[in-house]
Amino acid sequence: MTLRPINRIEPNMPVQAYQTYSITVPRDTAVRAACEQVGCEAWRHGWESVIDERTQLGQQQAAYIRGQSRRTFREQQRGDGLTVFRFDSGQRCFAEHQSRPEIYAVRDGDWRGNPTGMTRQHTRAADWVEDFGEHQQRIADQRKEG
Incomplete structure (x- = not known):
């Protein structure tokens, strides 16, 4: 299998100016889940x-x-x-339900690296979404201010 090269736009700012939000699922990991979680x-x-x-x-x-x-x-x-x-x-x-856990992470930097080494993990998807929304609002406010 041949992997296609990743096309990335060259960032305008240094790596320190970015934050990366990600949701990942560990491979081959299943955890016991509540009925509500699995629908x-x-x-x-x-x-x-x-x-x-x-x-x-x-x-x-x-x-x-x-x-x-x-x-x-x-x-x-x-x-x-x-x-x-x-x-x-x-x-x-x-029934005994199982689900694959999701990891809601925020780290400094972008694809070029994490200059501060700071990474935090949210335990709930709603918290990650709120954090992401607040970050987007800060960016919009900064752009508006000039």
């Missing part, structure tokens, strides 16, 4: 679990839901012997 449909809309309590597995599942699941639900017995547990939205489902 889980069960979390968003609620869900139903239909359990056959005539079986040993079904009895164990129903006992767990009733006594240990710590979830809000309504229970209904169906005519065919099955039990329907209806879970409200906004609570963790029973």
Whole structure:
């Protein structure tokens, strides 16, 4: 595989005048994630679990839901012997979700280097976006001032 050369515009300012904002995803890394983080449909809309309590597995599942699941639900017995547990939205489902973490970083400099060595990492995407927006506003204000 041949890589194409990167075309970069030559900067007008020294490297010290720049900041670089980046979002990266580490390779081959997965972390346990909450339903809300991964856009889980069960979390968003609620869900139903239909359990056959005539079986040993079904009895164990129903006992767990009733006594240990710590979830809000309504229970209904169906005519065919099955039990329907209806879970409200906004609570963790029973799946084990995984996600790839994102790293929200800001560092001094640009592609030519980081002259101060300063790098900071935001823990939330919203904080990174706010930081980026404030930086853009500072640049716009400086240009307006001349």
